[in-house]
Structures are given as structure tokens and as C-alpha cells.
Amino acid sequence: MNPLGYGDPLRLGPYRVLGVLGEGGMGKVYLGRDSSGRKAAVKVLLPELAHDAQTSQRFLREAQAAQAVRGKGVARVLAVETEGGRPYIATEFLAGPTLDSLVRHHGALQEPYVRALGATLARTLGDIHAAGLVHRDLKPSNIVLTSTGPRVIDFGIARPEHGMTLTTTGQTPATPGYGAPEQILGQRTGPAGDLFALGAVLVYAATGAPAYDAGHVAAVQYEVVHGQPRLDALPPALRILIEPCLAKDPALRPLPAQIISALDPPRGAAKLWKQGPVAVEIGRSEEEARRLATFPDADTLVGSTAPGTGAPSRRRFFTGLAAGGTVLAAAGVGGLWWMTGDETPPRAHPWDADRLTDYEQGKAPDPLWGPQKTPVTGGVDLLVVRDLIILDTRSPDLIAYSVTDGKLKWRAKDVGWPALYSPSVDLLLAKSVDELYGVARKTGERLWSSPVGIVTVLALAGDVYYYHDISGDYRVPGEVVALRVTRSGSKELWRKPIPFGADVDDLEAAAAGDRLVLTARERGAVALDAANGEEVWKVSRKSGETWLPYVAGDTVYLGGPSLRAFRLSDGKPGWSEAASTNSGLSVGAVDGDHLYLVAGGQLRCHRRKDGSKKWARVLQNPIQGRPVVSGDTVWVSSSLGTEGVKAFRKSDGEPLWTLQKGQEAEGSAKIAGAGNRVFSFRDGKLTALPVI
Structure with a gap:
């Protein structure tokens, strides 16, 4: 949530404007409230686009598409009006996180949630297709999780089923990694294109990672058309159900009814959204929505107070929210409202680093942090798990550090090694002499042991x-x-x-x-x-x-x-x-x-x-372990410690720089990489390095 700024309206039709929910390439979205206290997400076409006939037509088609769908799986359109020469669309305000934000901050969903999510989305797509439409931009940020279940939003590029692609040369037809191969190639995109997107969405929900992820847009699109989805982390029972949705040939993808039947969501699946961690985040959103709905109506200037009360103005109030004072800005889930479909995509994960844009070939860059001294003196293996880098110490302990700053997060004692990570259940596994241990990824707490x-x-x-x-x-x-x-x-x-x-x-x-x-x-x-x-x-x-x-x-x-x-x-x-x-x-x-x-x-x-x-x-000596690919670089460590760690450009193998060459050290450096970082461990010290 951002405060109202210069030029933002205080009222749009019957809606008093409370704050800015988001801004994209076509429009701005405000939180509005009518005289009865009902909240709405009000999307307004940007002034510079309001006079463009083609853009206005697309904008209004979004409302018409959403109005045509009969089903509770979409956000209802409340009004389509024009204010000051600018058209706006008011839709039902949905209190809850987007699927994208929930997974990015809390990890993959457990299998029952994935089955319930998939069945609901398939049913909603069936309703959309029954109305003669194709959504064409289903993705995690266009799915809001509410206490009544998942809801699909943003029909910005929805088209009649017989319609062709909207894109012109150089434009992206849909979000990379979710648009179907035929959509990327500019071919006719029918209902089967939405089923491809559904498959990609469910992979993300079940594993916490995209089905297609190759570093930049062109590479991702190429992978969708010619490569294979990354399904290794899917539970076997889900993989056999989801993989057919990602078939290259639209004719081989299942129908919504077949998906619903195959997923077979658990009995009482509708109640899942009212229990567990998902329900906690939805509850926070609903509580904040109630607070917004009861906010005073005073139309006061920035810096003033409501007469006789000493209460801050709306603008000052939302300035405080933007500064991080409430769950809206600081809770991490960041999905109390739905956003426009044209926003700039965020980083893949909030803990990812920025890539190097300015570097000198042949000169190793400064570390992002470290060398961080650790209590480990012997050999280790490194395991990067979301926002943690875990030292598998080849002793009874596992030690976790933050990937962003190298601070110690936890130490799990007497759990053995090696450590493996299961994203489907958010669990680390470690083996001692005769016991297998389950360890909580976030805290290092030992959850169980099995002989x-x-x-x-x-x-x-x-x-x-x-x-x-x-x-x-x-x-x-x-x-x-x-x-x-x-x-x-x-x-x-x-x-x-x-x-x-x-x-x-x-x-x-x-x-x-x-x-x-x-x-x-x-x-x-x-x-x-x-x-x-x-x-x-x-x-x-x-x-x-x-x-x-x-x-x-x-x-x-x-x-x-x-x-x-x-x-x-x-x-x-x-x-x-x-x-x-x-x-x-x-x-x-x-x-x-x-x-x-x-x-x-x-x-x-x-x-x-x-x-x-x-x-x-x-290299002069054999390579130790596996190479590490991160960003546009590939790294290797020599089996002889004095030769160091070498980084090469991924596309052509051009040498970029060498780390630790010529230093006397016990053995080679161990390396691992993820999130635009490469981690090096040597002589008991851990270092995080940038990538291009």
C-alpha cells in the first residue's frame, strides 16, 4: 500500500479513494470505499493512455470479460464508469495474499493445498471457457487466496476463444514461463493455453520454483517452446497429474473436468483455506481490510488532522503504512490486494541478490559478504535452501547462515550428515550412524528420528x-x-x-x-x-x-x-x-x-x-565436485587448493576471474550457488560472491 500522491483522485464515482494498491503499464489501482463501507479495487487508465482508442478498448474489454464469467472463482466487477475523461473499473476487493507472494515468503504448499488449488482453478477456467473466453495470463500473481478459496483476477489480455494474439513484434504475449508455446509463437491460443498455464502455476505452488527458469525472458520463452519443464521436485503423485498440462501439443493437454477428477482434492477441501499457515495470512489481510473500511472520512490535507480529534489525515496515515508500520508494508506476504497485470515482475525471490553490471574481466569482484569465520575446521558440503546456506559439516551438526548477510541463523546438533532438502515438505534430512533425522528448515529444530x-x-x-x-x-x-x-x-x-x-x-x-x-x-x-x-x-x-x-x-x-x-x-x-x-x-x-x-x-x-x-x-588440475551455475556465470573449484576457484561466462566459456589462486590452503574450496550468489568455503571461512 502506498499513500496518495500529487494528481491522485480523492474520489472516483461513489468510491472514496484511500490509497494506491499498485501501478502498471496501463493503469493505476486504488483502494476505494463507498458510502456503505464496501471496499473495491478501482483500476483507472493512465491519463496519457486514456485518449488512445486501442488501449481504451483493451481496458474496457477486461471488464466485459470478467462480467461475462459466471462463477465464484473470479473477482466480480462492480462498476465500469468514466471519471474526468478516464475510464475506470471497480472490482470486488479480495482480502488475501496472492499465490506468488505466499509461496515466495512461506515456501511451497503441501500436497492437499495443491490439489484443492488445482481443482478450484480448473473449475474457474471451465467457467471462463464456457463464457467463450480465454484468460491468456494465468500466473501466481493473478491468483488471490481468500478464506472462501482461490480467486482468479486480471482479464487484461483475455480474448474471445476464436481471437488471435494481441501482441505485435517485440511484445511479450504473457508472463514468461506461464504462456503456452503456441502463445509465445504468436499462434491462435485457445482454452488449452490456459491449461498449460495452470500446469506451470501448480508446479510453482508445489515446489516453490518455476517450471521454466533460464535467467532471462528470451531464454525462458525458448525453454517453454523447445525445452522441458523442471518437475524433479514434484511429488510423484502430483507429477503424473500436472505434467500432461505442460504438453507442447495443445491437443494432448487435459480438459478442466479431467483435471478436477484426477486431482481428487481431499474431502472438505474448501476448509483448507481456513486453517494452517495460509489461513493465518488470509486472516491478517482480512483484519487489515476491516481497519481500512472503518478509517475516518475526513478529506484533509497532508500533514493536517481531523478537526477536534488530533487524528492524522488519510494521506499521513498511509505514508506511515508505507514506512513499514503495519502488516501492509512489513508482513512480508504483501498481497492484501490484487495488482494490475502489467506490473514489472519482481525478483524471483526476495532474498536474491542483484547481478553485477560493472566488472573488470580478470579481476575478482569484492564479496557480497565474508569471509565469515565459522566453527568448522574440517571438510564441509554446502547446501543452499531458499534464504539459507547450510554447512553440512561431516560431523553431527548442521549450521545455517543467512544468504543475504552471512549471519548465523541456527545450529542443529547431533543430526548427522549428509543433508538433503525436500521442498515438497520443507524439510531437511540428515543421517547419523543408524538414525535418519527430519530437521525443520526454518529453525533447525529436530522434528523426528527414525532408525x-x-x-x-x-x-x-x-x-x-x-x-x-x-x-x-x-x-x-x-x-x-x-x-x-x-x-x-x-x-x-x-x-x-x-x-x-x-x-x-x-x-x-x-x-x-x-x-x-x-x-x-x-x-x-x-x-x-x-x-x-x-x-x-x-x-x-x-x-x-x-x-x-x-x-x-x-x-x-x-x-x-x-x-x-x-x-x-x-x-x-x-x-x-x-x-x-x-x-x-x-x-x-x-x-x-x-x-x-x-x-x-x-x-x-x-x-x-x-x-x-x-x-x-x-584447467591445470582435475575439477573438484560439480560446477556451479548462477546468473550468467559457471564456476569450478580445482582439486588442488592453490589453483583456486574459477568463474567463466556461461554463454561462451570466456574466463572471467579466479579467486584464491596461489594461496596456501588445506585442500580445495567447496562451492555452491543460488539466488545470484556463489558461496565458497575454505579454511573454515564462508564467503558470498556476486555473479554477472
Whole structure:
């Protein structure tokens, strides 16, 4: 909420204007209240656009589109009028956070909420399509969560079902990552385009991350048209329901009624919005809305007071709100009202850093913070989880620091390592000698422990944790076990004998969706069904050595003397690329349409579609661990500490700078990256570095 400024109206028709809710490319949105106390969001066309016939037509079409929809899933239009030559639309004021703001500040929704959300949105899209319209801009910031359920807003680019795209050359047809491939290509966009957007919305709600995220608009749009959505973090039960919505071919996407039936929301789903953390935020919004509705009517000047009361004026009151005095500005959810659909997109997350725009090639930039001395003296692994950087100390403790300033947030004692993070249940998992621990991501509190015996951790996909149980007879290869984890505990789903026979000491794994892929160097690879552990497909040992599997989308990449791509669902072979070095070749990171590979002392960039090499850079010594991609940079750490950490430009492999080169240190630096930062840990010190 912002205070009224110079030129803002004090009244629009029957509505007394209380403050500014938002401003976009076409209009400004005010909070209004009529004489009965009813609140409205009043959207007014900007003065400089009011005389443009095409813009005015689009503006008024928004109101007509919303009025045509019969259903409670949209914000009702209360009035369409003109004031001072400027048209305005008054719509129902919705008290509640947007889906975008709720997820950004509180993390992914639990599965029952996602199912209820998806069913309601599918029903609302059915109502919109029944009115002969296509919304064409469904996205998290256009969905408001209220105590009566989710509501869809902003019909700014809605069109009749038979209508063509509104865009002209150089314009973006919809929000990047949510517009369907046919919409991006300027083709006719029918109801199936909204179902694609629904799939992308549900991925964001269920995982806390976009289905398509490649750094900048053009790359995201390219990924939507030619790439694969990022669905690895989806719980398997949701993935099989959501993935069809993201089909490239509109004809293959399900209908709203099919989505509602498949999601099968829990009984009493309508009550979900009145309980739990979501209800708390909705309640805050409703309470603030009540306060606004009872605010005094005095039309006073800035700095004055209501006669005889000493009460501040409306303008001064909202200036105070903007300064952070109330939940409107400071609560973090920031979604008491709906905004215009034309606003500049915010950062992906509020804790993300700004990228470097001014840097000198060959000279390492100053750290964002650090080096921060830590109580850790030995080796660590780094795990970036939302607004935290977690030191997995290879001891019984986990230590979390803020990504923004390096301040200590919490220390979880006696929970073991390594640490894995499940975004679907917002839970960290750590393994001690014979116990598995569930740790609260926000606080480090130990929530539960489960006995698991002597195990080797394999993988985590969504809320399913896989491990290799070697606590039995040493003469047998042991078992692979699947556990479903929640915030209250774990439950064993299945256990199966390791499929490679005895004497397996090089077992590696990768998991996503409904597949677990296991490799054992000279014994090939096997993919298991996540639901029951049954073998689905395999790669023969005769095909050569296989190691370090890596899953991205519906492809699993198997490292070895040749890097090979297979379809994850059924094992259909794709391309193969020879390593050309004795060290073999393996995938270290995937970003958009490119793979970043490690081959001994080489860092290589290859194209995902055919495995062809785009560029390669050679280090003096082998690379330690996986490369880290953040922003437009890719970073590697040498296995020899004195060679340091090197940063390269992602697009062409151009060397940018080297950190810590020539310093005497114990071993190499460990690195991790996210949110436009790269973190380096060396000699017990943690440093946050900027990216371009």
C-alpha cells in the first residue's frame, strides 16, 4: 500500500479513494470505499493512455470479460464508469495474499493445498471457457487466496476463444514461463493455453520454483517452446497429474473436468483455506481490510488532522503504512490486494541478490559478504535452501547462515550428515550412524528420528528418500529402500535387493518423479519404479562403464567413457558423446538447453538436444565436485587448493576471474550457488560472491 500522491483522485464515482494498491503499464489501482463501507479495487487508465482508442478498448474489454464469467472463482466487477475523461473499473476487493507472494515468503504448499488449488482453478477456467473466453495470463500473481478459496483476477489480455494474439513484434504475449508455446509463437491460443498455464502455476505452488527458469525472458520463452519443464521436485503423485498440462501439443493437454477428477482434492477441501499457515495470512489481510473500511472520512490535507480529534489525515496515515508500520508494508506476504497485470515482475525471490553490471574481466569482484569465520575446521558440503546456506559439516551438526548477510541463523546438533532438502515438505534430512533425522528448515529444530541401520544415502525426490541398506549379511549386496518423509516422520514404502548382485561398492543413484536410476560402474544401470521398486528398464553391462547418473526433465544422463542420454520413463536411448579423455565424462549441472560437463581437468558446455559440444575450457588440475551455475556465470573449484576457484561466462566459456589462486590452503574450496550468489568455503571461512 502506498499513500496518495500529487494528481491522485480523492474520489472516483461513489468510491472514496484511500490509497494506491499498485501501478502498471496501463493503469493505476486504488483502494476505494463507498458510502456503505464496501471496499473495491478501482483500476483507472493512465491519463496519457486514456485518449488512445486501442488501449481504451483493451481496458474496457477486461471488464466485459470478467462480467461475462459466471462463477465464484473470479473477482466480480462492480462498476465500469468514466471519471474526468478516464475510464475506470471497480472490482470486488479480495482480502488475501496472492499465490506468488505466499509461496515466495512461506515456501511451497503441501500436497492437499495443491490439489484443492488445482481443482478450484480448473473449475474457474471451465467457467471462463464456457463464457467463450480465454484468460491468456494465468500466473501466481493473478491468483488471490481468500478464506472462501482461490480467486482468479486480471482479464487484461483475455480474448474471445476464436481471437488471435494481441501482441505485435517485440511484445511479450504473457508472463514468461506461464504462456503456452503456441502463445509465445504468436499462434491462435485457445482454452488449452490456459491449461498449460495452470500446469506451470501448480508446479510453482508445489515446489516453490518455476517450471521454466533460464535467467532471462528470451531464454525462458525458448525453454517453454523447445525445452522441458523442471518437475524433479514434484511429488510423484502430483507429477503424473500436472505434467500432461505442460504438453507442447495443445491437443494432448487435459480438459478442466479431467483435471478436477484426477486431482481428487481431499474431502472438505474448501476448509483448507481456513486453517494452517495460509489461513493465518488470509486472516491478517482480512483484519487489515476491516481497519481500512472503518478509517475516518475526513478529506484533509497532508500533514493536517481531523478537526477536534488530533487524528492524522488519510494521506499521513498511509505514508506511515508505507514506512513499514503495519502488516501492509512489513508482513512480508504483501498481497492484501490484487495488482494490475502489467506490473514489472519482481525478483524471483526476495532474498536474491542483484547481478553485477560493472566488472573488470580478470579481476575478482569484492564479496557480497565474508569471509565469515565459522566453527568448522574440517571438510564441509554446502547446501543452499531458499534464504539459507547450510554447512553440512561431516560431523553431527548442521549450521545455517543467512544468504543475504552471512549471519548465523541456527545450529542443529547431533543430526548427522549428509543433508538433503525436500521442498515438497520443507524439510531437511540428515543421517547419523543408524538414525535418519527430519530437521525443520526454518529453525533447525529436530522434528523426528527414525532408525535405519547402516546405510548409504542414495537420493531424494520430492518426499521420497532412497538409501542403500548394508546392515545385513556382508556377503549379499544389501537392499535399496524407499521411505516417504513428512514433517511428522517417515514411512517405509518398499525395499528391494540391489539389482547388480554381490560385491557392489560403487553404487550411485539419481531420482526424479516416478523413477530411481541406479548405476554400478561395470554393471550398467537399472531404473526402478518409485511406486514399488520394480525394474522398469536397464542398460546392459556390455555397453561399457556407467557412473554418476544425472536426471533433468524426462532425461537421465549416464556418465562414463561416453556420456549417454536416455529417456527417463522407458529407457529409450538418445544421443551418445565420447569423452575424448581418459577421465570419462559426466554431467555436473544443467541450465536451460545446456549441460555443463566435467572431464578430468576440462569444463565443457554441451547442448542438451544432441550432446554436441559448444565450448570447453582446460584447467591445470582435475575439477573438484560439480560446477556451479548462477546468473550468467559457471564456476569450478580445482582439486588442488592453490589453483583456486574459477568463474567463466556461461554463454561462451570466456574466463572471467579466479579467486584464491596461489594461496596456501588445506585442500580445495567447496562451492555452491543460488539466488545470484556463489558461496565458497575454505579454511573454515564462508564467503558470498556476486555473479554477472
